[in-house]
Amino acid sequence: xxxxxxxxxxxxxxxxxxxxxxxxxxxxxxxxxxxxxxxxxxxxxxxxxxxxxxxxxxxxxxxxxxxxxxxxxxxxxxxxxxxxxxxxxxxxxxxxxxxxxxxxxxxxxxxxxxxxxxxxxxxxxxxxxxxxxxxxxxxxxxxxxxxxxxxxxxxxxxxxxxxxxxxxxxxxxxxxxxxxxxxxxxxxxxxxxxxxxxxxxxxxxxxxxxxxxxxxxxxxxxxxxxxxxxxxxxxxxxxxxxxxxxxxxx
Numbered sequence: 001x002x003x004x005x006x007x008x009x010x011x012x013x014x015x016x017x018x019x020x021x022x023x024x025x026x027x028x029x030x031x032x033x034x035x036x037x038x039x040x041x042x043x044x045x046x047x048x049x050x051x052x053x054x055x056x057x058x059x060x061x062x063x064x065x066x067x068x069x070x071x072x073x074x075x076x077x078x079x080x081x082x083x084x085x086x087x088x089x090x091x092x093x094x095x096x097x098x099x100x101x102x103x104x105x106x107x108x109x110x111x112x113x114x115x116x117x118x119x120x121x122x123x124x125x126x127x128x129x130x131x132x133x134x135x136x137x138x139x140x141x142x143x144x145x146x147x148x149x150x151x152x153x154x155x156x157x158x159x160x161x162x163x164x165x166x167x168x169x170x171x172x173x174x175x176x177x178x179x180x181x182x183x184x185x186x187x188x189x190x191x192x193x194x195x196x197x198x199x200x201x202x203x204x205x206x207x208x209x210x211x212x213x214x215x216x217x218x219x220x221x222x223x224x225x226x227x228x229x230x231x232x233x234x235x236x237x238x239x240x241x242x243x244x245x246x247x248x249x250x
Contacts, residue, residue, distance in 0.1 A: 002055050003075060006030045009047035012039045012079050015098065043079060044086030053116065054078060062118045067111060080105065081112035088146065124187050127178075130215060138176040138185060140206065140217040140230065142197040145190075146170050163193035174200045176217065197222045201230065 003011075013022050013035055025032040039047050057073060080098055083089075091102040098105065130137055144163040147170055152158040163170030170193035176186030188204045201207050201223055210217060210229040217223075217230045224232050233242075 002058065003051060005048045005051040008051040008054065008075070008079075009035065009039055011075050012043055012047060012050070015076060015079060016042050042087070043082040045082070050079070050082060053119075056119055056122075057112075057115055060119060060122060062121060064114050064118055067114060074108065077108035078112050081109045081116070084109050085113065120187070124184050126185050126209070130213070134180075135216055136179055136218050136231065137215045138179055138217045140174065140176045140186070140197075140201065140219045140223065142172050142174050142200060142222075144170045144172050144193050160192045160194040165193075169193070172197075172200060174204055174206060176206065179218075198225065202226065 009030060017038070022035065023029050025034045029035055036046060039050075043050060045053075054073075054075065057078070080094070080100075083097075084094065089097070091105060094105050095102050127137075144165045146163070146166050146168050147161070149156075149169045150158050150161055158169065161169040161171070163172070171190035172193045172195065173187060173189035174191070174197070175184060177183070178185045186206060188200065188206060191200050191204065197219075201219070202225075206217070207226055207229045216228070219230045219232050221232055223230045
């Protein structure tokens with residue numbers, strides 16, 4: 001059940017486009033930047049990442065106990081679940097796109113989302129040991145996700161969930177990326193999007209965790225006020241430090 005990235009790319013495109021559209025590009029359609037971008041536009045990640053995630057689902061020992069396990073996993077259903085995560089379309093819209101019943105789409109979408117969710121314990125791991133010479137170990141930032149308006153007992157809108165990034169109700173997650181490896185080492189949330197990144201950092205546990213191990217994060221200007229746990233832009237930094245901070249947060 002291990003598929004090559006090219007096979008995943010092909011499968012994903014065939015779910016969304018006609019053969020004529022897929023091949024109406026310059027050169028090899030499976031090496032085309034246009035088709036690679038099309039895949040990412042619909043599934044939220046490049047086909048190489050999706051192929052690795054598919055493999056992880058087959059090799060992990062972490063499987064939710066409450067799920068009925070099919071005899072074999074379905075790559076199209078898996079990709080349809082990724083599409084839901086990224087595009088968050090209504091069931092009626094997804095029914096039109098994939099030409100499957102809403103009941104079927106719902107069943108397998110949530111099956112794969114639960115399977116993906118339990119990978120968190122394997123993928124997002126805060127290291128237990130650090131080089132004593134390292135001061136900064138991670139970059140930190142917040143990301144917002146749209147949600148439907150939560151019910152407020154008095155008002156039609158709940159301001160604590162208002163996302164200034166989306167101009168919509170939302171949730172915020174705090175993400176920490178390892179400075180020395182290409183991986184996520186911290187994820188915290190969800191928090192109501194109305195509370196800013198600084199509040200999530202100071203009240204959500206990351207500031208205390210960094211203080212306990214004597215290490216620091218790098219953050220944008222929204223994280224000012226915690227010089228012992230998070231360094232932000234400083235106009236007095238020399239050019240080398242400014243370059244390091246800006247590249248680390250890219």
